[in-house]
Amino acid sequence: MEQQEHEKIKINGIEIQCAFKALVELKKLKPHPKNRNKHPENQIERLAKIFQYQGIRSPIKVSTRSGFITAGHGRLLAAKKLGLDKMPVDFQDYETEEQEIADLTADNAIALWADLDMSGLNFDLGELGPAFDIELFGLKDFTIDVAEKMKDDAGINPEFKNALQVNLDSEEATAELYQELKHRGLQVKVLSL
16 A cells, blocks of 8 residues: 655644544543553653653544543543643444443553563664663563573573673663674674663
């Protein structure tokens, strides 16, 4: 599918990276009274940080039947935290209140069924380089499991048979060494302790 070029839209410096039907003022967006998802302040702070890095990649979803938000309550709170005045919105038609509430609840709950491959994320992070901010993954209490990366049940992980472990005292030194080794054509993964 060919995507059309269009002018990038920004709201207070935050770029909109998603399809949407309208830009709506925050004061006109109404949280759903039956939204059972609770958003702690640290989650909203992290989402605001992700908006600053990624832009807005999902619109707020609003019911044409009730006028309430059915997905995006956290996005609304993050937008308020950033001082945005508008957000991209997608409007959805629901035939009944039951259908609307079912979509609201399913949107919150279905993602909880997934199992995130934390070991795989540890490996992915090594490929992103030392300067990558792991908070941008959006994960709560994420740490890198160095022991799992360096060893398996038999000793050395086969991926690292010719591995060299170097401990550096600063992020700057790590970034400098990483760039130098990559420049030499070596496969490099950064492991944070």
